[in-house]
Each structure stands twice: as C-alpha cells, then as structure tokens.
Amino acid sequence: xxxxxxxxxxxxxxxxxxxxxxxxxxxxxxxxxxxxxxxxxxxxxxxxxxxxxxxxxxxxxxxxxxxxxxxxxxxxxxxxxxxxxxxxxxxxxxxxxxxxxxxxxxxxxxxxxxxxxxxxxxxxxxxxxxxxxxxxxxxxxxxxxxxxxxxxxxxxxxxxxxxxxxxxxxxxxxxxxxxxxxxxxxxxxxxxxxxxxxxxxxxxxxxxxxxxxxxxxxxxxxxxxxxxxxxxxxxxxxxxxxxxxxxxxxxxxxxxxxxxxxxxxxxxxxxxxxxxxxxxxxxxxxxxxxxxxxxxxxxxxxxxxxxxxxxxxxxxxxxxxxxxxxxxxxxxxxxxxxxxxxxxxxxxxxxxxxxxxxxxxxxxxxxxxxx
Amino acid sequence: xxxxxxxxxxxxxxxxxxxxxxxxxxxxxxxxxxxxxxxxxxxxxxxxxxxxxxxxxxxxxxxxxxxxxxxxxxxxxxxxxxxxxxxxxxxxxxxxxxxxxxxxxxxxxxxxxxxxxxxxxxxxxxxxxxxxxxxxxxxxxxxxxxxxxxxxxxxxxxxxxxxxxxxxxxxxxxxxxxxxxxxxxxxxxxxxxxxxxxxxxxxxxxxxxxxxxx
Numbered sequence: 001x002x003x004x005x006x007x008x009x010x011x012x013x014x015x016x017x018x019x020x021x022x023x024x025x026x027x028x029x030x031x032x033x034x035x036x037x038x039x040x041x042x043x044x045x046x047x048x049x050x051x052x053x054x055x056x057x058x059x060x061x062x063x064x065x066x067x068x069x070x071x072x073x074x075x076x077x078x079x080x081x082x083x084x085x086x087x088x089x090x091x092x093x094x095x096x097x098x099x100x101x102x103x104x105x106x107x108x109x110x111x112x113x114x115x116x117x118x119x120x121x122x123x124x125x126x127x128x129x130x131x132x133x134x135x136x137x138x139x140x141x142x143x144x145x146x147x148x149x150x151x152x153x154x155x156x157x158x159x160x161x162x163x164x165x166x167x168x169x170x171x172x173x174x175x176x177x178x179x180x181x182x183x184x185x186x187x188x189x190x191x192x193x194x195x196x197x198x199x200x201x202x203x204x205x206x207x208x209x210x211x212x213x214x215x216x217x218x219x220x221x222x223x224x225x226x227x228x229x230x231x232x233x234x235x236x237x238x239x240x241x242x243x244x245x246x247x248x249x250x251x252x253x254x255x256x257x258x259x260x261x262x263x264x265x266x267x268x269x270x271x272x273x274x275x276x277x278x279x280x281x282x283x284x285x286x287x288x289x290x291x292x293x294x295x296x297x298x299x300x301x302x303x304x305x306x307x308x309x310x311x312x313x314x315x316x317x318x319x320x321x322x323x324x325x326x327x328x329x330x331x332x333x334x335x336x337x338x339x340x341x342x343x344x345x346x347x348x349x350x351x352x353x354x355x356x357x358x359x360x361x362x363x364x365x366x367x368x369x370x371x
Numbered sequence: 372x373x374x375x376x377x378x379x380x381x382x383x384x385x386x387x388x389x390x391x392x393x394x395x396x397x398x399x400x401x402x403x404x405x406x407x408x409x410x411x412x413x414x415x416x417x418x419x420x421x422x423x424x425x426x427x428x429x430x431x432x433x434x435x436x437x438x439x440x441x442x443x444x445x446x447x448x449x450x451x452x453x454x455x456x457x458x459x460x461x462x463x464x465x466x467x468x469x470x471x472x473x474x475x476x477x478x479x480x481x482x483x484x485x486x487x488x489x490x491x492x493x494x495x496x497x498x499x500x501x502x503x504x505x506x507x508x509x510x511x512x513x514x515x516x517x518x519x520x521x522x523x524x525x526x527x528x529x530x531x532x533x534x535x536x537x538x539x540x541x542x543x544x545x546x547x548x549x550x551x552x553x554x555x556x557x558x559x560x561x562x563x564x565x566x567x568x569x570x571x572x573x574x575x576x577x578x579x580x581x582x583x584x585x
Binding site: 050052073074075076077078081083085086087088089090091092093100101104134135136147150151160 | 483489492580
C-alpha cells in the first residue's frame with residue numbers, strides 16, 4: 001500500500017504548486033490510474049513515490065514506512081519503473097537490459113539468465129531472436145515490452161508506469177494494455193499508472209484518480225466516476241459520451257438472459273410452432289454438430305411462412321451473430337447494429353449458454369446508472 | 372636536390388627525429404587525456420555545469436593563441452628542451468578533448484539516464500556503465516583531433532630544442548636543403564595520417580555495437 005500524506009511540490013519560480021496538499025492512498029494489488037490534463041501534476045506525483053522528485057512537504061509511505069528513510073537507490077531497485085520514452089540502454093543487448101536490476105541485486109549469473117529468458121517469453125517476444133539484439137533493432141512496441149520486462153525483472157511488488165504506452169502505435173498499444181491486464185491477474189502488483197487518456201484510464205484502472213492543477217478532483221472506481229462525476233471538470237474530462245464509455249466496463253455475460261427456445265437445424269419447419277409454444281420472440285438454431293448457427297425471430301417466421309429454404313437462408317445470415325460471455329458491451333452493440341438484430345446468442349467457448357438483448361443492455365446500464 | 376642528401380636525411384637523421392617526435396606526441400596526448408577526460412566528466416556533472424562554460428571559454432581562448440606563440444612564450448618561462456615543449460603543446464591539445472568529453476556526456480539521452488536512475492543505478496554506476504560507454508566515440512574523436520594537432524604543431528617544438536621532425540624541417544630551411552625539408556614534412560604528414568586512421572579504427576572497435584552507425 002502506498003500512502004501520500006499532505007504532499008506538496010512547489011517548483012522554484014512557479015506561483016502555483018505542482019501538487020497541492022495531496023492525500024491519496026493506493027491499495028495493494030490494484031492498478032491505480034492517475035489521469036488528468038497535461039501539467040496537472042500526475043507525473044510529479046508518480047515520481048515522488050520513488051524519489052525521482054523530492055516533495056517540498058508531506059510524507060510518502062510504502063507499507064507504512066516513510067520512503068525518505070531509505071536510500072533512494074535502494075528504494076528504486078525495489079520498485080519497477082516504466083517511462084514513456086522507455087530508456088533502454090542503447091549499448092546493451094535486450095538480455096543485458098533486462099538484467100540490469102538483477103545485477104544490481106548481485107544475483108548469480110545462472111539465476112539472472114533464467115529470469116531474463118522467462119521474462120522475454122512472458123512478454124511474448126521470440127526468445128532466441130530477441131535476446132542478443134540491440135534496442136535499435138526492435139520496433140516501438142517491442143521496445144516497450146522489454147521496458148516492462150525490465151521493470152518486472154526482480155518481481156517488485158510495486159510498479160510505477162508513466163504513460164508507458166503513450167508512444168506506441170494504437171494497435172500495439174491495445175495489445176500491450178490487454179497483456180498487462182492479463183498479466184496483472186496473475187502477478188497482482190500494486191501499479192501506479194499515469195496517463196492523460198481517459199479511455200486508457202477506464203480500461204486499465206481498478207481505481208482512477210482524476211487531477212486538475214495539482215489537486216485531486218475525484219478518486220474512485222471507473223464505474224463510480226462515470227456514474228457520478230463529482231463536478232463539471234470531471235464531466236468535461238470524461239466527455240459527453242460517458243454512458244457510452246461506461247459500456248466498456250460491462251461484459252455480455254453480465255446482462256445474460258436465459259434462452260427460451262432452441263431449434264435443431266433439421267426441424268426448422270417446426271420452429272414457428274415451437275416458438276409459439278414457448279411464447280418467445282426469438283429462438284436459436286443448432287446444427288447437427290450441436291453448434292449454434294443462427295437465430296430465428298417471429299418476424300422471420302411471419303415473413304417466410306412455409307418457405308423453409310428462404311427461412312434457412314435468413315437464419316444462416318445471422319450465423320456469426322454470437323458473442324462470448326467476456327465480450328464487452330460495445331462490441332456486442334456493434335454486432336447488434338451490424339445484423340440489425342434485437343438479440344445475440346452468448347457462447348461460453350463453443351457452447352450456447354444464453355442471450356443478450358438490446359433491452360437487456362439498456363436495463364443493465366440503466367440499473368447501474370440508478371445505483 | 373641530391374639523392375645523397377635525401378638518403379642522409381631519411382636514413383641518418385629521420386629515425387632519431389621520428390622517435391623524438393613520437394615521444395613528444397605520445398607523452399603530450401597521454402597527459403592531455405589524463406587531464407581532459409576527468410575535467411570533462413567533472414564539468415558535465417549537473418552541479419558544475421556553470422563552471423563548464425567558463426572553463427570552455429578559457430580553453431577556447433588558449434586555443435586561439437597560435438602554436439608558435441605558445442612555444443615562443445614557453446621559452447622564457449620554461450626554458451629549453453622537451454619538457455617545456457610538451458607543456459606548450461598540452462595547452463593546445465586540452466580543448467578538443469575536454470570539449471568532446473563534455474559534449475559526449477551531455478549528449479547521452481536524458482531518457483536513458485532517467486530510466487537508469489529510476490532502476491536504482493547510482494550516479495557513479497550511471498557514469499561508468501551508461502554515460503561513458505555512450506560518449507566514448509565522441510571522446511575518442513576529440514582525442515583524434517588533438518593528436519593530429521600535436522603532430523603538426525610538434526614540428527615547431529624544435530625551435531625550443533625539443534628535437535623531433537621539426538629539426539629536419541628547420542635544418543632544411545636554414546641550410547637550403549629541400550631534401551631535409553621534404554623528409555621532415557613528409558614523415559610528419561604520414562605520421563598524422565597514420566595516427567588519425569589508427570584512432571579512427573579504435574573508435575570503431577570500441578563503439579558498442581548497439582550504437583554503431585554501419
């Protein structure tokens with residue numbers, strides 16, 4: 001746990017303090033995102049945690065201990081540090097770069113090599129090809145992977161990340177974000193993550209701290225912040241589309257409804273009757289292999305009547321109108337719009353396990369908004 | 372021009388002169404490196420940057436004094452011989468090395484330094500393992516400039532009795548023997564080119580592969 005107690009940072013020659021009497025406590029094992037417009041002091045706060053910057057007044061505590069009591073180099077060796085510019089040593093190979101902190105800890109060579117190899121693989125890089133390369137031979141995305149690997153080398157409990165994915169292209173950024181989230185599920189580090197991008201904050205943060213002009217404006221989970229922005233500044237900062245942004249927080253599985261009726265492909269002609277009996281508007285079709293392969297709505301049945309072939313064609317048009325339980329709402333919505341459908345089947349792996357409707361999404365978001 | 376004079380200059384006079392000249396160059400450059408590199412390192416530390424500017428200005432001024440004037444000034448103060456010559460030449464060779472050391476060290480990307488310090492490397496370690504290795508090509512290039520400089524100005528050192536290839540050149544001028552002149556100046560030029568190429572190669576070899584421009 002990291003606690004900032006009445007931290008103030010006043011740069012010489014500036015009227016306004018960069019950080020003003022800040023209290024913030026960052027819980028263990030979570031990703032806490034510091035977000036705000038540029039110049040709001042978020043990087044300064046991050047850098048005061050590992051004493052790259054010393055606060056003018058106030059105390060930074062890590063697990064209850066005042067960081068100014070430890071030697072700054074010792075302190076930094078125990079905290080992972082990733083910056084936007086990455087800062088790999090250009091004259092050292094990738095393996096040597098990752099080995100920097102283990103070497104500072106004087107690990108035995110064998111142990112260092114094992115750990116470096118493990119990290120290169122963990123970061124999804126080709127072990128044999130990457131190990132001996134120099135940073136200039138890698139792409140931006142690959143370099144930042146190495147940057148993250150280097151910060152995790154000695155498995156520090158705390159990682160500080162200053163706009164770590166700010167300089168990589170959007171595709172690589174999404175990948176890196178997803179991978180960090182996936183890794184975090186296993187490694188459960190306390191991560192302080194600075195960004196100016198609210199979308200990244202919502203995606204990455206277990207908790208978000210929004211700053212403006214050196215002051216903490218709001219601190220809470222993404223859901224809390226999107227649901228109840230505390231003032232106009234936060235509202236503006238998260239944007240007019242805050243409810244749409246909120247969709248990112250939910251997964252198809254959250255609003256899953258039970259399926260009323262399943263029809264086998266070979267008995268398509270009975271579909272109308274079956275749906276009537278079950279009293280449902282939509283049924284899902286299953287082929288001989290037991291795989292979900294489309295949906296039938298009452299309007300389809302009405303439109304085609306006895307024209308089974310026409311119906312089959314219509315049904316198979318929605319062959320891909322399925323999402324996984326883990327699909328986020330925006331992707332599901334996009335599919336709903338793409339197929340001009342009211343429902344989507346939800347799969348768990350290959351198996352049909354429920355359905356998602358426009359209405360369900362609306363209700364889910366509305367309910368959350370209400371709370 | 373006579374072959375006899377030429378032969379005499381090349382085989383009888385030149386070996387000793389060349390040896391003396393090499394000694395002047397090697398001793399001067401070694402001392403220059405020993406003074407300039409630490410000075411450059413010192414002046415590139417954040418705390419002493421403001422002294423750096425002053426020192427560079429002073430050295431620039433020294434550089435602006437013509438070599439022959441320095442040698443001439445050294446005579447009344449330091450007397451005759453090789454030692455005063457070396458002191459005089461030192462003045463001329465400090466600047467390129469100090470300047471390049473400072474430029475090389477300050478040229479190391481601040482991102483790299485920030486990352487290194489953020490990982491817990493001490494300032495000393497950052498200097499030895501990060502800054503100097505990255506600045507080495509530029510420092511060496513300063514040493515190369517200084518070396519070539521000392522080889523050429525070194526010929527003037529014979530004016531205050533330091534010997535070297537200057538003896539052949541001055542002798543040739545005094546005795547109207549162009550052969551002596553040719554041998555002295557020619558060997559001086561060859562020596563300058565040779566040392567320049569040698570340090571250039573060293574520069575290439577010592578540059579870490581990751582920052583080599585191929």
